Amino acid sequence: xxxxxPCPGTAGADTTVVPYSLSKQSNQFSREDLREIFFGRxxxxxxxxxxxxxxxxxxxxxxxxxAKEVLGVYPYQLRSAWDRMIYSGTGTAPIVIDTVEQMxxxxxxxxxxxxxxxx
Amino acid sequence: xxxxxxxxxxxxxxxxxxxxxxxAQPSSALELGLGDWQAHGFVSQGYxxxxxxxAFGQSRSGGSLDFTEIxxxxxxxxxxxxxxxxxxxxRNAGGSDREDFRLDYANLDYHMxxxxxxxxxxxxxxxxxxxxxxxxxxxxxxxxxxxxxxQSVYFDSLALRQxxxxxxxxxxxxxxxxxxxxxxxxxxxSEPLDNSGGATEFLTGVPNAQGxxxxxxxxxxxxxxxxxEGRFRLLFSVVDLDRDFNSSTPGIASGxxxxxxxxxxxxxxxxxxxxxxxxxxxxxxxxxxxxxxNTSESFYVQTEYRFMxxxxxxxxxxxFTFDIDDRGGDHNAEKxxxxxxxxxxxxxxxxxxxxxxxxxxxxxxxxxxWGTAWLSPQDNPDLSQRTGPERWDMFALMLSFRF
Numbered sequence: 073x074x075x076x077x078p079c080p081g082t083a084g085a086d087t088t089v090v091p092y093s094l095s096k097q098s099n100q101f102s103r104e105d106l107r108e109i110f111f112g113r114x115x116x117x118x119x120x121x122x123x124x125x126x127x128x129x130x131x132x133x134x135x136x137x138x139a140k141e142v143l144g145v146y147p148y149q150l151r152s153a154w155d156r157m158i159y160s161g162t163g164t165a166p167i168v169i170d171t172v173e174q175m176x177x178x179x180x181x182x183x184x185x186x187x188x189x190x191x
Numbered sequence: 192x193x194x195x196x197x198x199x200x201x202x203x204x205x206x207x208x209x210x211x212x213x214x215a216q217p218s219s220a221l222e223l224g225l226g227d228w229q230a231h232g233f234v235s236q237g238y239x240x241x242x243x244x245x246a247f248g249q250s251r252s253g254g255s256l257d258f259t260e261i262x263x264x265x266x267x268x269x270x271x272x273x274x275x276x277x278x279x280x281x282r283n284a285g286g287s288d289r290e291d292f293r294l295d296y297a298n299l300d301y302h303m304x305x306x307x308x309x310x311x312x313x314x315x316x317x318x319x320x321x322x323x324x325x326x327x328x329x330x331x332x333x334x335x336x337x338x339x340x341x342q343s344v345y346f347d348s349l350a351l352r353q354x355x356x357x358x359x360x361x362x363x364x365x366x367x368x369x370x371x372x373x374x375x376x377x378x379x380x381s382e383p384l385d386n387s388g389g390a391t392e393f394l395t396g397v398p399n400a401q402g403x404x405x406x407x408x409x410x411x412x413x414x415x416x417x418x419x420e421g422r423f424r425l426l427f428s429v430v431d432l433d434r435d436f437n438s439s440t441p442g443i444a445s446g447x448x449x450x451x452x453x454x455x456x457x458x459x460x461x462x463x464x465x466x467x468x469x470x471x472x473x474x475x476x477x478x479x480x481x482x483x484x485n486t487s488e489s490f491y492v493q494t495e496y497r498f499m500x501x502x503x504x505x506x507x508x509x510x511f512t513f514d515i516d517d518r519g520g521d522h523n524a525e526k527x528x529x530x531x532x533x534x535x536x537x538x539x540x541x542x543x544x545x546x547x548x549x550x551x552x553x554x555x556x557x558x559x560x561w562g563t564a565w566l567s568p569q570d571n572p573d574l575s576q577r578t579g580p581e582r583w584d585m586f587a588l589m590l591s592f593r594f
Contacts, residue, residue, distance in 0.1 A: 148460075162276070
C-alpha cells in the first residue's frame, strides 16, 4: 500500500515525492507525524511495533524534494538534527540508501519500514 | 621531547582512519540479532598556527598538530522506545587536555508519547549536558560552526570545559509540538566531572590544587522554542554548580565554589544563511580558601553562508569579559599583578568549510584576537608575565571523516 499526500509547491515538476511504506498505518500520517518520524523522534508505529526509517543521500534530488515539499524543511535541518542525536546518544538516524530502486526493495523486505519515492 | 607524542598521535590517527575507510557503508545499520543497532564515529585532525601565543599545543613557529578528536559510538533500541547508547572518545588539545581516552556518554533513554503532540522521557547514566546550541556535540566538528566552538561561551582551553561536557546522573525531558511550533525542556541532576581534567585546579583558582570536589549535585536546564524544526530557534539554558572543595593541599583551606551560568541562544536558519547569537554571564563565588565573587560576560554573533552545495563561509565576532565591572581589566590587572589583556578576549573569525566528498570535510579558519583571557596557561606558561602583547593571530585547518 503506497501512501499519497497532497504536495504543495510541486508546480513545474511532473512527478510528486510521496512517503512509501507497505504498512496501512501510514495512511493516516499528517505532515506533523512525518516530521516526528523522519526527524527521528518517533520510533514506533501506532500499533507499537518498531519503525524503521530510510532516506536517500543528503544531496539526492528526491531527498531534497521530500524534505522541502513533504516535510517543509531544508535538507540541512534534517542532517543537523540526526548528527546531534547520534553524537549525543539521544536517538538513531535514518538509514541512508543510495538509490530509489534500492529504497523500494529494502522497504518491501523490512518489517515496519518507511521511506519515500518519486511517482 | 615534543615529537614523540606527536608521532604517536599521528600514527594512531592514521590507523583509525584506515580502519574506518575499510568500514565501507556510511550510516550503516548493524544486525547483531538484538533489535536495531547503529555504529557511527568521526576522526578529526586539526592544525593550528599562531603568532605571539600558543593555542592547542605549541602552535607558534611551524604550528601544532595537537588537536585530535576521535569518537566511536554504538546506539541500539532494546525496545522501540528504549534506547541504549555509548560513545568513547579520544581527544588531545595540547596542554589544556591531557585526558586522552574517555567515556563521553553512556546512557539509557526511555520516552513515551502522552498524545500525538506531547512526549516525555528520561535518560540515565553519563549524559551529555544540554547547554546552549553546541555543547551537546561540541567535540564533533560536523555539528559545530567551525574548527573551534566560540571560545567565550564554550571555554575549550580552560578546565571549565570538563564539568560542562557530560555528567553522571539523570536527565528528564519533554517536548510539546503543535503545527509548526514546538516547545522543549530538559533538566539534568547529576554529579559533575569536576575531579578530572584539571577542573579542581581551575574552579578553585589554586595552582596544583590537591583535594576532592563533592557536595550538592549539579543542575543543568534548557528550555526552548522552535519554529519549523529549527528554522527559528530560541533557547534559554542554565548551569547551577555548588561544590565543596575538601583540600588536601598544604597551606590551602577547604571551601566552597558556586557557579551560575545562564545563557540565551537565538538562531535563524534560512536556505543559504544561518544567523546565530548567544549571550551569557557566569557568576562565580569562592569562599573558604579565598573569598571572592566575580561575574563575567560571554557573547558572540555569527553568520554562516552556504554559497555552493558543498561550501560554506563563516563570520563571527566573539567576546569574553572576565569582570563586567572592570571591562578593560585595569583593576584586576593591579589586583592580580597580571596584564590587562588577560581579563578579556575579543575574537574576529572568518572561516571556510568544504565537504569535498560524502563524509569528508576540510575547514580553515583565521582568528584575529585582542586579549588573552581564554588562552590555556598550560600551553602558555609565560602568560603571567606582564610582557606579552594584546593582539595575536590564529590560523587553523581541520580535516575530518565521519561514518
